[in-house]
Structure formats: structure tokens, C-alpha cells
Amino acid sequence: MAKCEVCDKSVHFGIKVSHSHRRANKMWKANIKKVRVAYKGAVKTMNVCTRCLRSNLVTRA
Numbered sequence: 001m002a003k004c005e006v007c008d009k010s011v012h013f014g015i016k017v018s019h020s021h022r023r024a025n026k027m028w029k030a031n032i033k034k035v036r037v038a039y040k041g042a043v044k045t046m047n048v049c050t051r052c053l054r055s056n057l058v059t060r061a
Helices: 049-053
Strands: 012-017 023-028 032-039 042-049
Touching: 032 049, 042 049
Parallel strands: none
Antiparallel strands: 012 023, 032 042
């Protein structure tokens, strides 16, 4: 599973509950994109979540 290399965001686990209250395991995946970023003076391909892209924690190359 991909993980954000900036904030370490990855999957979350929980329990999905239907209308009839049947319970099942569920996995929520983070919105991870593989982008080219300028990192420490060099261009590097990183896995970054969209929250970090939107908040300008990384700059695209």
C-alpha cells in the first residue's frame, strides 16, 4: 500500500455498519498520487497525498 512520504498518511481500518446494522471490516485508502517534486534542490518522484499537494507542503517540479 502506498504511503505519503511527507506526512506518512496511509490506510485506516474500521467497521462498516449497514442500515440493518450488519458489521463488516472496511479499509479507507488515502488519496495518494505519484508526482515529481522539487525536494532538497533535486527533482524526485514521490508518493504524496492530495492534502499535502493542496496545502503546498511540496512544490511540483
